[in-house]
Amino acid sequence: MKEKRAFGIFQDGLNIKVAQLILSNGIIKVESLDETILSSPLFREEEEIKDEVLPISPEVEDEDFTDLEDLDEDAFELPDLSDIDQTEDIEKLDENGDEVLPGQRELQNFLQIFPLDRGKISFSANDEQITYFKFDSDFAKSGLKKKLMKEMLTPKEIKSRNFTLGYIQNPNKSGLAFTHRGRFQLFHALRDINLVLSKERYFYSYIDPNEISLMNLIRHNYEFPADEFVLLLYIGIDYKVGIVMRDGMHIKTFPIIVPEADYETTRQAIYSKVILEQDVSDMAITKNVILIGDHVSDSDIEFFNSKAMDGDLIQRLTLKKLFIQEGTGTHITEENIARFAIPIALAWKTLDPKNKDFYHCNLLPPKVIENQKYFKIAWHGYFVLAGIFFMAYHGTVSNLVIKHDIIGFQKSNASLEIELSRNRGMIVKLNEIKTRLTELESNFEKVELLSGNKNLWYYILNTFSETLAANPISWLGEITSNDTGFDVSGFTTSRRSIITFSELFPDGDISSIMKYEVEDLTIWGFEISYSFPEARLIKQKDSPVTQLTQEISPEEEVEQEIIEEPKVEPKMVPKDDTITFISEDQLLQEALNDTEESTTRPVVPDEMITRDYRHILDVYFAGDYQAAIRLFDEFQQNYDYHDLSYDALYYQGECYFLLNKYQDAIRIFTQVYNKGKYKSPDALIMLGNTWEKLENYELAKENWIRVIDEFPSDELAVSARYKIEKMSGN
Structure with a gap:
């Protein structure tokens, strides 16, 4: 054979x-x-x-x-x-x-x-170019392919024909369709x-x-029992997904999105995501877990088995056939x-x-x-082919020779590329030396520029002097310089003054903030790193503090908040006093909380809002639900106008649910549903789960039925039907 x-x-x-x-x-x-x-x-x-x-x-x-x-x-x-x-x-x-x-x-x-x-x-x-669509048996009664195209594609995409479509069907005629767009x-x-x-x-x-x-x-x-769920947990480099099957059929697919962290934290986050998915979907997906992908070592198997419940089977994929x-x-x-x-x-x-x-x-x-399909033609077709061949023969011979030469040149070029790759290490080292030389030349130019301008340090010290005069009870402890900038340490009784100091010179970075309690007075210690200002731009001019004072009109001065700082002489901090380290983000937030709300909402960059939200999600996935509740609540108060505030409200409800605070969870999930947005079906599922925990099965069933009635095409409708059937069976 x-x-x-x-x-x-x-x-x-x-x-x-x-x-x-x-x-x-x-x-x-x-x-x-x-x-x-x-x-x-x-x-x-x-x-x-x-x-x-x-x-x-x-x-x-x-x-x-x-x-x-x-x-x-x-x-x-x-x-x-x-x-x-x-x-x-x-x-x-x-x-x-x-x-x-x-x-x-x-x-x-x-x-x-x-x-x-x-x-x-x-x-x-x-995978990033594929979209999926689950359909039920009613959808697949007739004209399935045309229905899928109409459901998954826009008229413009259908007209462009730049897609491929496929689907699988279960014995009950339900199934999963998928469309790949682009090349x-x-x-x-x-x-x-x-x-x-x-x-x-x-x-x-x-x-x-x-x-x-x-x-x-x-x-x-x-081969698994027909009534048991099987979870395929594939953890790759970029592709991470969980696939739930039962009786050889696809039930659902959920992505596994974990924050970048060390190896142990990543595994813990993956496990938390699986447990949450099981709780939300009310499917025993951890009964049979098969690990696939790049995280299937013996230590990975041992880790997940240590987290498993009695009776759960977690194993690495094996192909017996x-x-x-x-x-x-x-x-x-x-x-x-x-x-x-x-x-x-x-x-x-x-x-x-x-x-x-x-x-x-x-x-x-x-x-x-x-x-690629093989085809045959009738006997008269050979006469047509012979005529075409003789007509095109003289025009194609030279072209074939040229194409043959091109292939030869491409092979020769491939050999040269292989030889070139062997010398790639030397090229990388030469580029590193070249980069280093460029950096040295740039540093020499900076040194020459700075050494040629005698007003630089005068400008720096004069700016600090005028700023300290405008911010009473503030003083500097030490100024040190390096090749690219200088570092400053000091103390102040006003937290907002630290932000003012950080904006005096380029690339101001607050590296640390310390809180001291001396008798009844709060003193803030700080360390800030700066880059040198461009010497050629420094002229004899007013300091930023003076200019700021000149630009404020009398009307604007009346509207400004007047803050009287206590006039207390600086004191040394006793060694046994408590020192609290505070991050720059905490300082900014506390400063905003101390300031009365303005008639105009401050504009916060979207990147900062997204960063705060992801930080709270890290706390949530780490299992610190109590802290996550507090952070989600602060996020909603600070960014109630942002779309992520809605997601924060939903996850706050999940935290209450996981802490067994069911009345608070019901309150939050009801708010999520009443907003009428994309988390409404999730909120109804969780309301049903919460009432089930409180043994109020009628209200639980009522919320699941609402998922089916109000969101019949959502994939959570399948979970709702399963929960109702399971409850009816019990």
Whole structure:
């Protein structure tokens, strides 16, 4: 029996994983697993692609191409590279002088180790370009594909035909649809690489979403009780997701978004997200957990098992029906099998396309599928072809020679690129030396500039003197300088004065603030770092304090807040007094709280609001729910006009729920629902969960029914039905 090979290629951020499988004597085996990390993306983000979009032609728009697996390799007549239009695309790139990006060059060098022209290739779809839509059995009664296009795409997108659509269906006719917009980066990059690495045209088999690949492995290698939930927990570099299945069917998918932190904190945040998802959805998803991806080491298994409840089963993915080719070495371990799960699934489906356990869907553009199909013509067609051939022969011979030379030049260029990559380390070192020399030259210029201006320190000290005079009971302790700036330490009885001091010179950075309690007086110690002001811009001019005083009109002076500072002589701080360290953000917030509310709301940058919100989420995910409640409440008071204030209100309700403060949780979730925004279905689910905890099952059921009635297309409606059925069964 002829051996067949397949290659699965999976991209996770800049990480590329490739699995090479072989079908020999009816047995599928792993031949090779390898990966690389690119230094840059395959394409520039702003790059516009012309003549590379593969639209769906009207003739094939409604065709189903899932029967591609029925065609053998021998049934395809693959033309020489000179016969396909892909070379014309490369010629356009050469004529325009487009530069080959480092990521494309590195991918080309990496793929040279695989015999891609001797098998079929499958890819993972770009996850960030896919949108999903869950539909029920009523939706799928008739005209499913047209309904899905109308539901998931705008008329403009449908008209552009720059998309591919696929779906899977469960036995009850419900299912999951997915649409990929734009081009497939891996596919287009490999088309270009094909021209350099091989004269044979590569054969492309499938492009599947990551969720489909992972579910295929579970359906084919595991058997679970039909009434038990199974959680596939895939933790990769950029791609992190949880997939819930039951009885071999897709139930739901939830993203796993965790803040960047150390390894232990990340694992804890992942576990907290899973537990919260289980509590919110009221599904026992931790009963069977399968770990997949880059976090499947023995220590990861041990960590999650230490958190598991009695009766929960947490294990690393194992593929019992997959074998390992002899002589492949020891690098193909159970841990690597779990890490390379997605590319393995892609290659496996390519070698066994008729497997009933695999979902039969394909996002490969229909035009590519059509171009790879073998076709036959009638006897009279040969006369037509002969006439066309003789008419075009003389015009194409010279063109074929030129294209052949181009391929030769590209191969020579690839060899030079490999040689150049060996010297890349030396080039990097030379660039580092060049950068260092530039920095030294810049420093010399600064020193020369500063040393040539005698007014610099006079300007600095004079500015401090005038500012201290305008801010009574403030004094400096020490001023020290360095190559690029200077540091100042001092004391004041007014917290707002510290902010004024930080704005005197460029790049003012408050590095520390300390609070001293001396008898009945509060003294604030501070340390601030500055950059030197540009010496050539320093002239004999009024200080900022004087200018500020001159610019205030009498009317504005009346409206300003008058703050009388106590006139107390500075005292030394006793060693046994309490010192409290306060961050710059806390100082800003306290200063705002001490100032009476203005008639005009201060404009706070959106980046600062988002940063504060993410900080509170870190506290929430760390499990400090009491502190999170306080911070969420302060956030709503400070930024009640911002959209994130609504999200903060909802998560405050979850904190009360997790602390068993159910009456407070009911109050908060009711407010969330009454606002009528996008968290309304979540609020109704949580209201039902809260009343269930209080054993008021009628009110719990009433809130779940409202989810189904008011939000029938929301995925939480499925959870609501399940909760009602479960409660009715009990």
